Amino acid sequence: MHPCRVLFICTGNSARSILSEATLNHLGKGRFEAFSAGSQPTGRVNPYAIEELKALGIATEGLSSKSWDRFTGAGAPPLDIVITVCDNAANETCPVLFGDFVKSHWGLPDPAAAQGAGAAIAAFRRAHTLILYRITALLKLPVETMGRDELKQALDHIGSITDEEADA
Structure with missing residues (x-):
């Protein structure tokens, strides 16, 4: 059986989905293959996002902001799970992708919206903490x-796991 292929989608593909892709590839080696x-x-x-990943020893090589078009056409890798990570609470429009995969929504505030270096570093750390918590929960599932x-x-x-639950 191939690894479980997971696509994380957001609007800009520069922060939350990138953090999710890199983290799942790092922690789920062999069982999961993540894209964003x-x-x-x-x-x-x-x-x-690069700084946050490097601080935890997570590889950043090959990460890029890309269009979801590469996952919809001929030659696209087959996907098992597609997870949107945009923030409905902030009235962000989440992209919709159609296909034969399980869809879920893991909303996250956009850390890139933080103003100033100190606030941005803290926002990326908070977002990544929640991503780590959620991915750890995913890794515990017998997805196979x-x-x-x-x-x-x-x-x-x-x-549906919140920041407070992840911090507890």
């Missing part, structure tokens, strides 16, 4: 043997 994309990619990875409905329910539950 955006509906309106910024064209560059946020430097604070779960049915689609059961997997969807488990992923949605993981996506």
Whole structure:
């Protein structure tokens, strides 16, 4: 069986989805293969995302802000799970991707919206802490043997985990 392929999507593909992709690839080696994309990619990875990943020893080589188009056409890797990470609470429009995969939403405030270096560093650390918590929960799931409905329910539950719960 191939690794479980997960695509993290947001609008700009410069921060949250990049953090998620790199973290799942780092922690889920062999079992998971993660990708990220955006509906309106910024064209560059946020430097604070790179700093946050490097601080935890997570590889950043090959990370790029890219369009979701590369996951919809011929030759695109087959996906098992697609997770949106935009922030509905901030009225961000989450991209919608159609296909034969399990979809879930793991909303996160956009750390790139923080103003000033100190606030940005803190915002990226907070966002990544929640991402780490959620990915750790994903890694505990027996995704290889779960049915689609059961997997969807488990992923949605993981996506409902808040900052406070992750910090506890």
